[in-house]
Amino acid sequence: MTRFPRSVREGLTDAWLVGPATLALLTFIFLPVVIVAVLSFTDYQFGARSFGWIGLENYEKLFGSTLGRRALSNTLLYVAIVIPASVGLGLVVAAGLHRLADWAPALSNVLRAVYFLPVAATLVAMSVAWQMMLHPTLGVVNQTLVALGGQPQNWLSDRGIVLYTLAAIGIWQTVGYNMVLFLAGLAAIPADLYDAAEVDGAGGNWSRFWTVTWPMLGPTTLFVLVITATNAFRVFETVATLTKGGPAFASDTLVYALYREGFVYFKAGYASAITMVFFAVLLALTLIQFRIVERRVHYR
Amino acid sequence: MRLGTLLGRCLSLGLLVLGALAVLLPFLWMISLAFKPQDEIFSATVQLLPSRIEWANFVKALTETDVPRYLFNGAVVVLGILVFQILFAVPCAYALAQRRFKGRTVIFALTLAALLVPFHVTAIPIFLGFAQAGILNTYWALILPFVPTAFGIFLFRQFLAQVPSELFDAARVDGLSETEIVWRIAFPLALPAATAFAIFSITAHWNDLFWPLIATTDPNLATPPRGILYFRDEESGDDVGPLMAAAALITAPLVIAFLLAQRKFTQGLATGGLKG
Numbered sequence: 157m158t159r160f161p162r163s164v165r166e167g168l169t170d171a172w173l174v175g176p177a178t179l180a181l182l183t184f185i186f187l188p189v190v191i192v193a194v195l196s197f198t199d200y201q202f203g204a205r206s207f208g209w210i211g212l213e214n215y216e217k218l219f220g221s222t223l224g225r226r227a228l229s230n231t232l233l234y235v236a237i238v239i240p241a242s243v244g245l246g247l248v249v250a251a252g253l254h255r256l257a258d259w260a261p262a263l264s265n266v267l268r269a270v271y272f273l274p275v276a277a278t279l280v281a282m283s284v285a286w287q288m289m290l291h292p293t294l295g296v297v298n299q300t301l302v303a304l305g306g307q308p309q310n311w312l313s314d315r316g317i318v319l320y321t322l323a324a325i326g327i328w329q330t331v332g333y334n335m336v337l338f339l340a341g342l343a344a345i346p347a348d349l350y351d352a353a354e355v356d357g358a359g360g361n362w363s364r365f366w367t368v369t370w371p372m373l374g375p376t377t378l379f380v381l382v383i384t385a386t387n388a389f390r391v392f393e394t395v396a397t398l399t400k401g402g403p404a405f406a407s408d409t410l411v412y413a414l415y416r417e418g419f420v421y422f423k424a425g426y427a428s429a430i431t432m433v434f435f436a437v438l439l440a441l442t443l444i445q446f447r448i449v450e451r452r453v454h455y456r
Numbered sequence: 457m458r459l460g461t462l463l464g465r466c467l468s469l470g471l472l473v474l475g476a477l478a479v480l481l482p483f484l485w486m487i488s489l490a491f492k493p494q495d496e497i498f499s500a501t502v503q504l505l506p507s508r509i510e511w512a513n514f515v516k517a518l519t520e521t522d523v524p525r526y527l528f529n530g531a532v533v534v535l536g537i538l539v540f541q542i543l544f545a546v547p548c549a550y551a552l553a554q555r556r557f558k559g560r561t562v563i564f565a566l567t568l569a570a571l572l573v574p575f576h577v578t579a580i581p582i583f584l585g586f587a588q589a590g591i592l593n594t595y596w597a598l599i600l601p602f603v604p605t606a607f608g609i610f611l612f613r614q615f616l617a618q619v620p621s622e623l624f625d626a627a628r629v630d631g632l633s634e635t636e637i638v639w640r641i642a643f644p645l646a647l648p649a650a651t652a653f654a655i656f657s658i659t660a661h662w663n664d665l666f667w668p669l670i671a672t673t674d675p676n677l678a679t680p681p682r683g684i685l686y687f688r689d690e691e692s693g694d695d696v697g698p699l700m701a702a703a704a705l706i707t708a709p710l711v712i713a714f715l716l717a718q719r720k721f722t723q724g725l726a727t728g729g730l731k732g
Contacts, residue, residue, distance in 0.1 A: 169634045170557040177548035178563055180604035185570045188581035195580065202584070245475075252472045259465065269718055270476040273483065275725055276714040278663045280681035281703040284688055285486035288696065296485055299502045328479065336722050361464065390574065393665050397685065411576055411666070418580055419670050428580055435577045442572050 189435075196428035203422065214429030226405050227413040227430075230319055231389060234409060237323040238330065238388040243380050245327065246334025251369070253335070254342045268339070272332035279329060283397040286325055287312070312398055315406040322394050322407055330387060334380050341376030345369065375448060382445045389437055410434050486707075489700040490514065497696050513697035514705070522675065523702045526683030529595075530706075533679055534661045536599040538654055541608050542643075546650075547635070549612030550642045554624055555634075564613070570606035576666065583670055597671040598679065602661065608653055611727070615649040616642055655717075655724030659710055680706040 196214055200207035218224035249271055257264040274282065289295050290311040298308035311321045345368065353368045392411040395401060401408035401416065408416075410430060418427030484504060489497055490513050492506040517523045551557070552564050582601050586592045591600075619642070627637050643650070668682040675686050687702055714721040 167557070170551055170555060173547040173551040173555070173634065173638065174557075174559075174563055177544040177604060177609060178566065180544055181566060181570050181606060184582065184601055184604045185573050185578060185606070186566075188578035188585075189573055191581035191584075192577060202587070249472065249475060252468050256469065256472065260469075263469075265718075267472055267476050269715065271479055272718075272722060273711065273714070274479060276659060276710050276721060277483070278681060278707045278710065280663070280665050281684055281706045282482055282486070284684055284703045285482045285489075285700065287688075288489060288700065289482060289485050294498060296481075296502055303502060328482070332479070333725070336726050340726070390576065392576075393663075393681070396665060396669065414576065414579075415666065415669070419583070424580055424584070431577055431580060435574070438574050439572055 192428045192431050195425055196432045198425045198428075200425045200428075201422050202418075202424050207425065210425070214426045215433070217426060218429055218433060223405060223408070224413075224430075227401075227408045227410055228433075230406075230408055231391070231410045234319060234323050234326065234391055235385055235388040237320065238326045239381060239384050241323075241327045242330045242384050242388075243334055243377070245331045246380065247338050247373075247377070249331065250335045250338030250342060251365070254339060268335070271335050274329045274331075275333045275336075279393045280397050282329075283325065283394050286394075287398055290321065313403050315403055318399055318403065318407045322391070322398065325394050325398075326388060326391060330384060334384060337380050337383070338373065338376060341373050342369070345372045379445065379448050382441055382448065386438060386441045386445070389434070389441070483707075483711075486700050486703055489696060490704045492697060494694070494697060510697070513701040516695075516698040517701040517705060521687055521698065521702065522678070522683060523687070523705055525676065526678050526680045527705065527709075529677060529683070530662055530680040532595060533598045534658050536595065537602045537661050538657050540599065540603040541605045541653075541657060542650065544603055545605050545608035546612055546643050546646065547638045549609050549646075550616055550638045552609070552613045553616035554619070554621055554642075567606045567609045567613075570604070571610060573606075575601070579667065579670060586671065593672050593674045593677060595677065598668060598677070601667065601671075602657075605657070607728070608657075611649050611653055612646055615646045619645055651720055652724040652727050655713075655721055656728030659725060660728065662710060 197209060197211060198207040199210050199213070218228070253264045253268055253271075256267070289297050292298060292308060292310050292313075295311075297311065302308055309317055312318055349368050349372065350364060353364055356367075357363075390411055391409050392415065395407055395409055395412040396415070399407040401412050411434065414427050414430040414434060417423045417430060488504050488506060491509050491511075492513075493508065493510045496503065496506055548563075552560060552567075578601070583592070586597050586600075591597050623645075624637055624641065627641050632640065662679075663681060664679070665681040665685075668679045672678065672682065675683070678686055684699075684702055684706055688699055691699055
């Protein structure tokens with residue numbers, strides 16, 4: 157090859173164009189994945205000079221200890237609340253705004269912007285605002301509750317409530333995102349399908365929804381479900397801002413546990429095992445997501 | 457039937473507005489507290505509108521706290537990340553889309569595989585590496601991990617693959633080097649993709665708390681989300697007004713940008729969600 161200066165030049169050009177990005181991917185993504193996988197089988201601590209191989213002990217600790225199990229079950233419960241609520245509300249709002257656009261397009265656009273606002277807003281700053289709203293005595297939520305004759309609650313410091321409070325904030329933050337995806341799905345449904353349904357006697361709102369809208373939205377819904385799950389599994393900002401996993405680990409989640417064990421207690425080995433479990437779940441979800449995207453393309 | 461339609465419309469409109477107000481409530485409450493005089497913040501009755509507009513909270517947040525510093529850090533980090541991401545991703549995407557070379561499929565497969573890795577997974581090794589290199593608590597620590605963007609490469613590649621190759625051939629005939637083609641032809645053509653990517657990247661990194669919490673302990677380097685937590689943890693309870701003013705100031709840039717360019721923003725953030 158060296159006898160052909162042109163091809164060498166071309167090869168150098170390719171390396172110059174592709175090399176930096178490829179090297180960066182290898183250094184900051186692939187190498188770290190290998191390292192974290194290896195570390196998960198050790199008892200390494202940040203700053204230590206040596207480490208020992210401990211096999212699956214870290215994983216046993218995560219799945220066997222009360223604390224590890226609590227982080228797992230809290231995350232699952234959080235995800236199990238956020239998915240149906242956020243996807244369901246996203247669909248309802250999208251369907252409503254889609255109809256509204258027929259006779260009040262400007263209003264529909266304004267409302268769409270409002271619902272989407274939490275997606276663009278800085279979640280940590282908004283969590284600080286939520287904290288004020290949820291303040292036991294000075295917060296608007298309890299003040300309204302009391303004014304209506306209800307019992308004030310410790311939304312962020314009651315073990316039985318705290319996870320639901322965080323889930324509610326999670327839903328508040330993600331409904332607008334799902335709404336946008338559903339609106340795109342709704343816009344893609346050909347209008348003549350509705351005409352055909354009307355000819356076949358499905359003219360009412362409900363029968364239109366069940367005979368045309370819902371089946372046509374199938375792929376979108378699947379996609380939204382998986383994306384919502386992926387995002388809910390990563391819940392971190394609200395936990396770190398509002399509860400730090402407390403009280404008594406009642407709102408501890410997988411990513412927060414990974415942060416605390418790794419970067420507060422410096423247990424790199426154990427935190428790596430948490431990372432690997434988190435990674436496995438997200439990997440499965442993302443692969444499902446890719447399959448759905450692929451299928452959508454094939455169907456078109 | 458017509459009455460039924462009217463009733464149905466009123467009902468659905470009512471519910472949609474009610475829901476929108478619920479979504480808006482934290483924003484309204486934040487702004488309301490930010491403009492309230494201190495005694496009204498601690499009043500026991502619910503009152504959304506302040507009796508008078510109190511600017512002192514904003515003045516205090518901007519002059520007596522580090523909030524301007526946090527906003528500045530946020531801008532440096534977010535723009536630094538974006539510039540490097542584009543510098544690395546666009547040439548690579550151009551080569552993957554428009555050039556034939558050995559290893560092209562391997563590198564594209566590598567990009568797709570990298571899309572599967574959430575940032576959290578790489579945090580521990582990167583922290584270890586940065587500690588070794590002694591660059592924790594620098595702007596570099598906040599910027600470097602996000603420079604390789606599989607999502608960016610993928611997005612730009614998909615976009616540039618649709619551009620007819622004759623266009624680039626013509627540029628070559630005109631004597632442009634490949635590097636010149638990347639920045640003077642391919643990048644301007646890919647500007648719509650770049651806008652969507654920029655919106656996604658800026659939003660993600662302005663709002664990120666996870667990595668700044670890990671990579672920095674120096675309050676002088678705090679990004680806006682990290683900074684507001686410093687502020688909150690330091691204030692003893694009588695600075696609620698300034699704290700809310702700070703929250704509003706930190707949220708404002710993205711919210712205002714979103715309101716000004718709604719379509720682009722929605723598009724950018726929706727595309728970004730495809731990246732697991």
